[in-house]
Amino acid sequence: MTDTTPAAASRYAVADRPPFRWSDALLRWESILVLLLAAVIAFNTRISPYFLDIYNLSDATFNFSEKALIALSMALLIIARDIDLSVAAIVAVASLAMGEASAAGAPTPVLVLTGLAVGVACGAVNGWLVTGFALPSIVVTIGTMSLFRGLAQVVLGDQALTSYPPAFQAIGQGYIAPGVPVPISFTLFLALAAVFGLVLHRTVIGRRIFALGNNPIAARFSGIEVDRIRFWLFVLSGLMSGLAAVLLTARIGSTRPNIALGFELEAVTMVVLGGVSIAGGAGSIIGVVLAVFVLGLTTFGLSLINVPGIVISVLNGALLIGAISVPIIARRFQRRSS
Numbered sequence: 001m002t003d004t005t006p007a008a009a010s011r012y013a014v015a016d017r018p019p020f021r022w023s024d025a026l027l028r029w030e031s032i033l034v035l036l037l038a039a040v041i042a043f044n045t046r047i048s049p050y051f052l053d054i055y056n057l058s059d060a061t062f063n064f065s066e067k068a069l070i071a072l073s074m075a076l077l078i079i080a081r082d083i084d085l086s087v088a089a090i091v092a093v094a095s096l097a098m099g100e101a102s103a104a105g106a107p108t109p110v111l112v113l114t115g116l117a118v119g120v121a122c123g124a125v126n127g128w129l130v131t132g133f134a135l136p137s138i139v140v141t142i143g144t145m146s147l148f149r150g151l152a153q154v155v156l157g158d159q160a161l162t163s164y165p166p167a168f169q170a171i172g173q174g175y176i177a178p179g180v181p182v183p184i185s186f187t188l189f190l191a192l193a194a195v196f197g198l199v200l201h202r203t204v205i206g207r208r209i210f211a212l213g214n215n216p217i218a219a220r221f222s223g224i225e226v227d228r229i230r231f232w233l234f235v236l237s238g239l240m241s242g243l244a245a246v247l248l249t250a251r252i253g254s255t256r257p258n259i260a261l262g263f264e265l266e267a268v269t270m271v272v273l274g275g276v277s278i279a280g281g282a283g284s285i286i287g288v289v290l291a292v293f294v295l296g297l298t299t300f301g302l303s304l305i306n307v308p309g310i311v312i313s314v315l316n317g318a319l320l321i322g323a324i325s326v327p328i329i330a331r332r333f334q335r336r337s338s
Contacts, residue, residue, distance in 0.1 A: 029275035044301030064296035081280030088263035089148035094245035099161030099255035123238015172250025197285035213280030
């Protein structure tokens with residue numbers, strides 16, 4: 001007679017579970033990123049005595065928090081087999097709208113809402129073109145990247161808009177409390193990273209995003225509203241770009257045609273280095289957060305010893321290529337050995 005008691009069922013479930021192995025845990029991409037982050041901290045501490053200064057580290061977060069916010073929504077898009085290369089251009093056009101509103105005398109709350117609304121509108125345009133006309137997202141967003149950036153350049157020319165009120169600038173330059181060296185922008189990033197992580201890994205919406213990335217046809221036949229999810233992911237990307245525009249514009253106190261230039265590639269680098277598969281269907285927010293710290297602290301450490309920006313760009317490009325190619329090469333070796 002078969003034992004069907006709860007204790008027996010629990011015993012069988014435990015027996016069927018694969019045993020925990022430290023080798024598997026250490027070979028997880030997140031574990032590798034933790035080791036890489038530790039190596040970055042150790043290296044930067046050795047090359048510069050100013051690296052571990054709490055105020056220097058706090059100020060360093062200003063330089064990557066806006067990009068990190070964009071990377072959060074970019075991660076969801078790439079997991080769903082899409083991409084948005086217009087994010088930096090959305091920052092530019094949202095900053096332009098805030099600059100014009102500020103010149104007209106708009107108060108700080110209106111400026112913030114303007115930046116967010118323009119970001120949402122641009123994201124909705126991308127989502128509508130991709131889902132409404134079944135166009136590849138990479139083609140659409142390359143086009144809108146040129147459109148949005150060109151609009152900012154045509155309106156501004158070689159001028160800059162700088163008439164921002166002090167209360168608005170305090171959003172991008174301020175700290176969460178007096179005497180607490182934690183920037184507002186960095187706090188927003190950490191809070192939103194926690195929200196994104198919970199939604200992606202602990203909710204039905206997250207499971208649907210993974211299902212869409214793994215097999216969009218099967219997801220559609222299983223009842224998932226594929227196009228609706230894709231559309232709202234683009235809107236979310238636009239919203240995060242608008243938020244980045246608010247923080248960046250407030251931090252530098254001006255709107256220029258080249259604002260946020262290159263942010264799209266840095267955001268993609270953070271996402272791919274964080275372990276999100278460029279083919280979709282796999283990845284984690286914690287990996288993206290770790291990659292943000294790896295890239296941000298690497299850039300900060302190199303800047304302390306006056307390494308030129310072009311060299312840092314070359315390093316970021318090499319990390320992007322490595323993050324894409326290493327998993328593919330590893331899978332090929334695994335298939336050959338099996």
